[in-house]
Amino acid sequence: MRTDGNNRTTDAVSQSDTEQIHVLHVDNDPEAQDTTKIWLERTCDRARVESVERATDALAVFDEGGVDCIVSDYDLPGMDGIEFLRTVRERDPFIPFILFTGSGTEEVASEAISAGVTDYLRKSGQGAYEFLTSRMEHYVNTYRTEKIVGRRLRAMETAREGIAMFDEDGQFIYANQAFAEMYGYTTAELLKERWKLLFDPEDREYVENTIMPAVPHKGRWSDELVQRRKDGSPVHVSVALSYAENGTMICVAFDISEETEAERLLDEEKQRFELLIEAITEYAIFSMDPEGLVTTWNSGSERINGYHHGEIIGEKFSI
Incomplete structure (x- = not known):
């Protein structure tokens, strides 16, 4: 996630x-x-203004979708600006709503703030319209950015992989449910801790002095690690860290414990098979690569063919 100086993507x-x-x-x-x-x-060359006279008409337009900002007077027929604001907030708590009126009072301003108005502006000459344009653009940009970030956060929260964020000191600032469950913690517990919590005590110095400084310097870091769950059991993970310009480190982690265990069992099975083959002396058992070069040679092959292991490995079978 890339950011600018205002911490927006x-x-x-x-x-x-x-x-x-x-x-x-x-x-x-x-x-x-x-x-x-x-x-x-x-x-504002991006603005397309649609004007209506009544709040009820405005609600019909709003319900069709696609509205980015509402600019409303207070003194409206049938439903005043505050009632209109409250109705809009029931539908969307965050859309920019600017009460732009020449008939408001301090009491109206107080009510508007309580009802969740984004801004309260008085119509008072040309300067008011300049300020309205500036505020409208600012609020819409913020609203859109927050919607994009919100969608990304929801996507991270429902992701199957573990995703976490922490600052340059390793303090957790976000962890999705998959990440927390991988280590046996709740997200609330992790947000009180630093990343080194997930390592054995003897490895924490390596985390702080080697891994953490490498991420801002190189921009990313990845490796396979053995970390610790809350109950002390080991978890073998594949971890990738990336650095955002606002100083946040983004961590994506996969639990590869099952894959690692499967590889270990396969290696053990292979070793047992090789020992079994080596123990057979009644038969010559050997293997070759696609080019006919001898790659394995058991004791039975040595007894029957007369070649020692070191003499035949790598030679053509035609010998």
Whole structure:
């Protein structure tokens, strides 16, 4: 995950900074509708303003989807701006909602804040419209970025592989359920700890002095490690660390204990088979590669053919 200086992902920033902005403007004054639409679309070439007179009409537009920001007056027929805001918040707690009014009071501002308004702006000359454009763009970019990051976090949370994040000191700042379960902890327990918790005490100095400094320097690090679960049992993992520009280290871990155990059993079986073959003296048993070079030679082959092991290995079978 790449970040800019504001700790936003750069691909999310580029997307939110270039996509068209659908602004839903609610005001029952036709002149105010025209002024706001002209000003926003002239000062922000990404803005597309759709104006309606009533909150009920605005809700119908909102429910169709695709709205990025709501700019609403307070004094509306049928349902005022605060009631409209509360209804919107029931549908979407985070979409930017700017109460842009010339008839509001301190009491209205207080109500709006309590209801979850994103910003409260007074209509007071040209400067108000300049500020409205600036605030609208900022809130929409933030809203879009948070949605992208939120989708990624949800994807990480449901991923089968273990994913964690920690700072340059190794302090956990995030761990998905798969990661926590791999080590027998809860996510809450890990967030109180540092990554070295998962290592044997004798390995923790290597973690702090070798692995952790290598990641910011090289940008990434990977290896197979034997770590410890909460109950003390070993877990063989394949770990990859990558470094984000904001100082966060992203860790992806796979439990390869079963694969490692299968390889160990296979090696043991192979060794037993080789010992068995070597113990047979009544028969000559040997193997060759595709080119006919002798690769193994048991004691029976030596007794029957007369060649010692060192003489025949690597020679053509035609000898």
